[in-house]
Amino acid sequence: MNWTTVLVGWKGLGVFSPWPAHSADFPPLLSADELAAYSSERLASSSSAAEDDLVARLLSLDLHTESRETITEHLAPLSDLCGCASSRELRKWQVILLEDLLDHIPSDPLYGLIALTEFWQGFGFPPDSPHEVQGKGNTLSPDDYYQEDNYHKLVSRHKAWVEQEKAALLVP
Numbered sequence: 001m002n003w004t005t006v007l008v009g010w011k012g013l014g015v016f017s018p019w020p021a022h023s024a025d026f027p028p029l030l031s032a033d034e035l036a037a038y039s040s041e042r043l044a045s046s047s048s049a050a051e052d053d054l055v056a057r058l059l060s061l062d063l064h065t066e067s068r069e070t071i072t073e074h075l076a077p078l079s080d081l082c083g084c085a086s087s088r089e090l091r092k093w094q095v096i097l098l099e100d101l102l103d104h105i106p107s108d109p110l111y112g113l114i115a116l117t118e119f120w121q122g123f124g125f126p127p128d129s130p131h132e133v134q135g136k137g138n139t140l141s142p143d144d145y146y147q148e149d150n151y152h153k154l155v156s157r158h159k160a161w162v163e164q165e166k167a168a169l170l171v172p
Contacts, residue, residue: 004084005092006030006038007075010068013122026122029093032063035071054078088169094123095165102158109151116154130154130161 014026030038036059043055058074079086101119106112113134120131132138132154134145144150 001038001092002084002089003042003075003078003082004086005089006035007072007079008086008089009093010035010072010075028068029097036063048081051078051081054081090123091165092169094126095162095169098158099162102155102162105155109146109148112151112155113146116158130157 009029012026012028039055039059043052043059046052046055054074054077058071058078061071061074063071098119101115105115116131117133120126120129120133123129125131125133132140134140134142140150
């Protein structure tokens with residue numbers, strides 16, 4: 001994890017909303033307590049005076065009551081310091097959240113497929129997604145799409161995608 005991972009998580013998935021005016025309606029992917037814990041950890045382990053100063057300013061805020069925009073404004077320069085690509089950090093969030101979903105996915109194909117579709121909808125249906133939506137770019141009938149065999153095939157495809165992404169993200 002780095003400051004860009006934190007910034008992307010703090011902004012949440014609202015950046016993918018087709019209704020930009022409602023992007024703030026999407027919650028952050030991490031809590032104020034998680035943000036505070038990471039900030040404190042970085043403050044204790046940082047060897048950069050610039051990072052120390054920015055983290056101290058962030059921690060001087062009440063992270064539970066301060067506006068999301070203000071916190072984002074404090075996180076942005078920390079993200080700039082780390083120099084990491086937002087797109088890469090977003091991929092990390094996709095992997096983490098998809099892995100969690102797969103660990104708790106409903107066994108019923110209907111509800112499981114709905115959960116997978118909602119997951120990828122939250123990320124704006126990226127082109128590299130392993131998900132397949134019935135009728136979107138395919139000719140699968142609802143009867144075929146919601147079959148248990150198709151569901152298990154898609155879950156397996158998602159698990160393979162997670163492993164592939166983890167391997168790709170390990171390479172700097």
